[in-house]
Amino acid sequence: MFTKEYMGTTGKDFDTTYAPTWCPGCGNYAILNAIKAALADLDLKNHEVAISYGIGCAGNMNNLIKTYGIHTLHGRSLPVAEGIKLSNRKLKVIAIAGDGDAFGIGANHFIQLARRNIDVTYIVCDNHRYSLTTGQTSPTTDLGDKTKTSLYGNIEEPFNPLTLALASDGSFVSRGFAGMAPVKLKNLIKEAINHKGFSLVDVLLPCVTFNDLNTFPWYIKRVYELDATKYRPNDRNKAFVKAQEWGDKIPLGVFYKSDRLTYEDQQPQLTKELVDQDLHISNLSQLMDEFV
DSSP states (O other), X not given: OOOSSOOOOOGGGGOOSOOOOSOTTOTHHHHHHHHHHXXXXXXXXXXXXXXXXXXXXXXXXXXXXXXXXXXXXXXXXXHHHHHHHHHOTTSEEEEEEEHHIIIIITHHHHHHHHHHTOSOEXXXXXXXXXXXXXXXXXXXXXXXXXXXXXXXXXXXXXXOHHHHHHHTTOSXXXXXXXXXXXXXXXXXXXXXXXXXXXXXXXXXXXXXXXXXXXXXXXXXTTEEEGGGTTOOTTOHHHHHHHHTOOSSOEEEEEEEEOOOOOTGGGOGGGSSOGGGSOOOOSOHHHHHHHHO
């Protein structure tokens, strides 16, 4: 219980007046609670966090977490998050998207932020479907799976977010599961937020309405935690091997992390926050005439 001398934050501090509209049993509920609990554990205040949201089911969290937030266009949560971080590095910046949003139209942004090592935490709600539009094949849909747009089985090799993040030299690459112990999902997200650099948290979650294959029981039979093995996340080559495990065994946890300079730390123009800089614009109309 908090004393008067120390009034920390709780998950409830990030509640809004809106109620979720997800299907009963959706894994997004677990992800939402884990994010708010992680922010509270880190004792972050509402005004110290900015979250950029994609579209789809995951994007609906825009109404559900009380921080600075913006609901962006399809696939564009990351460039908006990058702009926020470069403008005000004092903020903890998070981007939230679904797998179709993140790894379809938004895939190139994913590569660029990872290689630049922008200090943004990317939480992907990965249900292997475009669920808000009623269950079409997404980039992570399993080979052979039948959906509304693959009636005879998906013939495309599924996108592997972890291997692409590693190939792009992402400095924190991890995977969670909406059905894992809540405290473990919370701690994984906390570690990602605390990491200085680009952090991927690819969270597997069943779509209880449009995905009959990747269900909670299906995952529970297969997932295991890297922490329970002798695995250490400091070797990128070994991380590539682990990241390719899928099927009978699916690893969870931190696959790789490294300390390297962020993009913004190497920009002399950003030694002072952009939001604090005087742009010395005495005549805005003159500036508009010059550039527009």
